[in-house]
Amino acid sequence: MTINKKDILGIAELSRDEITSILDTASIMKRIIQSGDKKTNYLRGKTVLILFYENSTRTRVSFELAAKYMGADTININVSVSSVAKGETLVDTGKTLNSMGADVIVIRHNMSGAPHLLAKHVNASVINAGDGMHEHPTQALLDMFTIREYYKTLSGLKVAIIGDIYHSRVARSNIIGLAKMGAKPVIYGPATLIPPEIEKMGAKIAPTINDALYQADVVMGLRMQLERQKNALFPSKSEYARFFGINQVNLSLAKKDALWMHPGPVNRGVEMTSGVIDGFNSVINEQVTNGVAVRMALLYLLAGRENMKVSRHASGTVDIPVQEACV
Amino acid sequence: MKILIKNGIVVTDEYEKRQNVFIENGIVSRIEENYSADADMVLDADGLYVLPGLVDAHCHLRDPGYEYKEDIVSGTRSAAMGGFTSVACMPNTNPVADNKTVIRYIIDKANREGVVHVFPIGAMTKGLRGEELAEIGEMKEAGIVGVSDDGRCVENSSVMKKVMLYARMFNLPVICHCEDSRLSEDGVMNEGALSTEMGLRGISKAAEEIMIARDVILSKRFDVPVHICHVSTVLGVEIIRYAKRTGVKVTAETCPHYFTLTERACAGYNTLAKVNPPLRNEEDVEAIIRGLCDGTIDIIATDHAPHHMDEKNVEFDKAANGMVGFETALPLSYTVLVKGGHISMRELVRKMSTKPAEILGIDKGRLIEGKMADITIFNPNVDYQIDISKFVSKSKNSPFHGFHVSGKVVATIVNGRIVVKDGELVV
Ligand SMILES: [Zn+2]
Ligand SMILES: [Zn+2]
Numbered sequence: 001m002t003i004n005k006k007d008i009l010g011i012a013e014l015s016r017d018e019i020t021s022i023l024d025t026a027s028i029m030k031r032i033i034q035s036g037d038k039k040t041n042y043l044r045g046k047t048v049l050i051l052f053y054e055n056s057t058r059t060r061v062s063f064e065l066a067a068k069y070m071g072a073d074t075i076n077i078n079v080s081v082s083s084v085a086k087g088e089t090l091v092d093t094g095k096t097l098n099s100m101g102a103d104v105i106v107i108r109h110n111m112s113g114a115p116h117l118l119a120k121h122v123n124a125s126v127i128n129a130g131d132g133m134h135e136h137p138t139q140a141l142l143d144m145f146t147i148r149e150y151y152k153t154l155s156g157l158k159v160a161i162i163g164d165i166y167h168s169r170v171a172r173s174n175i176i177g178l179a180k181m182g183a184k185p186v187i188y189g190p191a192t193l194i195p196p197e198i199e200k201m202g203a204k205i206a207p208t209i210n211d212a213l214y215q216a217d218v219v220m221g222l223r224m225q226l227e228r229q230k231n232a233l234f235p236s237k238s239e240y241a242r243f244f245g246i247n248q249v250n251l252s253l254a255k256k257d258a259l260w261m262h263p264g265p266v267n268r269g270v271e272m273t274s275g276v277i278d279g280f281n282s283v284i285n286e287q288v289t290n291g292v293a294v295r296m297a298l299l300y301l302l303a304g305r306e307n308m309k310v311s312r313h314a315s316g317t318v319d320i321p322v323q324e325a326c327v
Numbered sequence: 328m329k330i331l332i333k334n335g336i337v338v339t340d341e342y343e344k345r346q347n348v349f350i351e352n353g354i355v356s357r358i359e360e361n362y363s364a365d366a367d368m369v370l371d372a373d374g375l376y377v378l379p380g381l382v383d384a385h386c387h388l389r390d391p392g393y394e395y396k397e398d399i400v401s402g403t404r405s406a407a408m409g410g411f412t413s414v415a416c417m418p419n420t421n422p423v424a425d426n427k428t429v430i431r432y433i434i435d436k437a438n439r440e441g442v443v444h445v446f447p448i449g450a451m452t453k454g455l456r457g458e459e460l461a462e463i464g465e466m467k468e469a470g471i472v473g474v475s476d477d478g479r480c481v482e483n484s485s486v487m488k489k490v491m492l493y494a495r496m497f498n499l500p501v502i503c504h505c506e507d508s509r510l511s512e513d514g515v516m517n518e519g520a521l522s523t524e525m526g527l528r529g530i531s532k533a534a535e536e537i538m539i540a541r542d543v544i545l546s547k548r549f550d551v552p553v554h555i556c557h558v559s560t561v562l563g564v565e566i567i568r569y570a571k572r573t574g575v576k577v578t579a580e581t582c583p584h585y586f587t588l589t590e591r592a593c594a595g596y597n598t599l600a601k602v603n604p605p606l607r608n609e610e611d612v613e614a615i616i617r618g619l620c621d622g623t624i625d626i627i628a629t630d631h632a633p634h635h636m637d638e639k640n641v642e643f644d645k646a647a648n649g650m651v652g653f654e655t656a657l658p659l660s661y662t663v664l665v666k667g668g669h670i671s672m673r674e675l676v677r678k679m680s681t682k683p684a685e686i687l688g689i690d691k692g693r694l695i696e697g698k699m700a701d702i703t704i705f706n707p708n709v710d711y712q713i714d715i716s717k718f719v720s721k722s723k724n725s726p727f728h729g730f731h732v733s734g735k736v737v738a739t740i741v742n743g744r745i746v747v748k749d750g751e752l753v754v
Pocket of ligand 1: 477478479504556557603604
C-alpha cells in the first residue's frame with residue numbers, strides 16, 4: 001500500500017491503483033477510529049500545518065482530528081488574519097513554514113493552483129484541501145470511500161451529481177475520480193453553471209434532472225453558493241429548488257437503495273429537501289466520519305509510513321497494527 | 328562613419344538578392360552587387376540576411392511608472408537585440424500617456440538614452456477610462472503615431488465612434504485592443520476544456536470577436552481606418568477577412584505566441600503563459616497562420632509586456648498578463664513561418680518591418696538608397712535553445728525558455744550606428 005507522491009494536489013494526479021491504496025488504507029483508519037482508542041503514533045514527532053486561506057470549519061476540524069489521531073503535532077494558521085494582510089505572498093509563507101520544519105502542509109485556498117505553487121517551493125508534503133474551482137481531492141476520496149463501503153466497488157455505478165458544477169471543486173474531483181474508477185458520473189444543473197467541455201473530464205451531461213436521477217446508484221447534491229446569486233447565474237432560490245432541487249419525488253426515479261450524498265453544509269430546501277437530507281438513504285453524516293479516516297490515510301501514506309508496516313494477506317485481510325504502533 | 332555590409336542577401340518586401348550595402352553618415356548611400364568603397368568598418372554578411380530594421384507596432388516599455396519591469400533604456404536595448412530598430416510603445420504607463428507632457432517625456436528620454444527609435448502611442452481616452460477623449464491633437468503635435476487604450480477596450484460604442492472621428496482629423500491610426508470585458512468576466516485563460524479542468528475562469532473567444540466585429544462595423548460606417556491588435560481566434564481572423572473583402576479599411580496584427588503556442592502552455596498553472604488575449608487552441612493557431620499567409624493579418628507585433636518575477640511567481644489568478652517578446656519574435660517567426668514553409672522571407676520582412684511602418688505612418692521599414700540606415704542582419708543558419716537568462720530586457724517572463732529555434736540577430740544598425748554586433752550589444 002503505497003502512493004508514489006510527495007504531494008496530494010488533485011485526483012487528476014492519482015492513478016487508479018493509488019486511489020485504491022488510499023481507500024484501502026482509509027478502511028484501516030476507520031476501524032482505528034471505531035476501535036475506541038483512536039490515538040495512534042504513526043505520525044509521532046511530525047508536524048502538520050493547517051494553512052487555510054478560506055474558512056471551512058468542517059474541513060479544518062476534519063484534518064486536525066485526523067492529524068491528532070495520527071499522533072502528529074498540529075498547527076492551525078488562519079491566513080486571512082495574519083500574513084496575507086501584511087502583503088506576504090504564498091511563496092514567502094511557504095518558505096517560512098518550510099524552514100520551521102513542517103512535514104505536511106494542508107492548504108485550502110480560494111485560487112485554483114495555489115497548492116501546486118506552494119508544493120513547488122517547499123520540501124514538506126502538500127495536501128490540497130480545496131483550491132478555488134479546481135479540486136478538492138480529500139472530499140472526493142471520502143465520497144468514493146463512502147460509496148465503496150456500500151457497493152464494495154465503484155465500477156459501473158451511475159453517480160448523479162446535481163447543482164453548481166461550474167464553481168464546484170468537489171464535482172471536478174469526483175468526476176475525475178469516479179471516471180477513473182470505472183463509475184459513470186452524470187451531471188445536471190442550470191446551464192449557466194455547467195462549465196464548457198466538462199464532458200472531456202469524463203462526465204455525461206443529462207438533458208433533464210429526471211434523466212440524471214433515473215436508475216442512479218448514487219445521488220450527490222452540491223452546495224449552492226448563494227452569495228454568487230448576484231452574478232445572475234440563476235434567477236432565485238425558489239426557482240432553483242423547483243427545477244434543480246433534489247426531492248423525494250424526483251429521487252423516486254433513482255434506484256431504490258441509492259445513496260444520497262452532499263458535501264455539506266446543505267442549504268435546506270434549496271439543493272435538497274429536509275426529507276432527503278435526513279432520509280433513510282442519506283449518508284451525509286457518514287461522509288463526515290469517513291472524511292477523518294481518509295485524511296488519516298493520506299497523512300499516513302505521505303508522512304507516517306516509516307513508523308508502521310501494514311501488510312496485506314493473500315486472503316485480502318489487512319493487519320491493523322493499532323497496539324504495536326501505540327506506545 | 329562609413330560602413331560596408333558585404334555579400335549579404337538583402338531582403339526587402341520587394342526582392343531578395345545578394346547585394347552590398349554602403350552606409351555613409353547614417354544614410355544608406357548604395358545598394359549594389361559587389362559594390363566596394365573605403366569604409367571605416369566592413370561587415371561580412373556572407374550567408375546572412377540583410378533586412379530593413381524591424382518595426383514593432385505594439386510594445387510596452389513600462390516607462391514612466393513601472394521602471395522596475397522595464398524602462399526606455401533596457402526596453403530599447405532588448406528591442407535592438409531582437410533586431411528591432413523602431414518600436415511603438417503603448418500608453419498604459421503610470422501616469423498614463425494621455426497628454427503631451429508624458430509623450431514629451433517618453434520622446435526626450437528615448438532620444439537621450441534609447442538605442443532604437445521610439446514612437447509613442449497616445450491614449451484614446453483620459454486615464455484609459457473609456458469615457459472622455461484624451462488630448463489627441465496635442466499629443467499628435469508632441470509626436471504620437473497612433474491612439475490606443477491597449478490593455479483595455481473602449482466598451483462604450485459611442486465613445487469609440489468619437490475616438491475614430493476625432494483621430495481621423497489628425498491622421499492617426501486607431502489601434503484597438505478588442506475585449507468585451509464584461510463577457511470575459513475576470514477570466515484568466517482561454518475558456519474551454521482546460522480552463523474547466525484547471526478550475527480557472529475562462530475567457531470566451533467571443534469576448535474578443537464581438538469587439539473586433541464592432542470596431543470593424545464602426546470603421547465601415549464612419550469610414551475610419553482601424554488597426555486590430557493581437558488577433559488570436561479563428562472567428563476573429565474570419566471577421567477581418569470578411570471586412571477586408573467588403574472594403575473596410577482594417578489592418579490587423581498578431582503576435583508570435585498566438586501562432587506558436589496553445590492554451591496547453593498554461594498547464595501546471597504556468598503563469599508565464601498568461602497573456603491577454605489568452606493563448607487559444609490548435610485550430611486558432613492554424614487560423615492565425617492561414618491569416619498571415621493570405622494577408623488577412625498584416626503584421627506581426629511583439630506585444631512585449633515585461634513583468635517582474637514577483638508578479639508571475641504567484642497564484643495564476645493573481646499573475647500579471649503578458650510576456651516579453653522583443654528577443655524571441657524574429658527567431659520564432661522565422662522558425663515557424665518561414666522554415667515551416669508558410670511564408671517567404673520577403674513576406675516576413677513585409678510583416679515585421681515595411682507594413683508596420685506603413686500602418687503607423689512612419690518613414691521606416693524600407694531598405695533603399697537615400698534613407699536612414701536602420702538595418703538588421705540575421706543569420707538563419709543557427710539552431711539553438713532560447714535561454715531567458717540571456718535576455719537583455721529587465722524582465723524574463725517568457726514561456727519560451729528552452730524552445731528550439733533557428734535564426735539569430737547578428738547585427739542591428741540604427742541610424743547608421745551599430746548597436747548590436749556579433750549578436751552582442753555594443754552600446
Ligand atoms: Zn492589448
Ligand atoms: Zn499590449
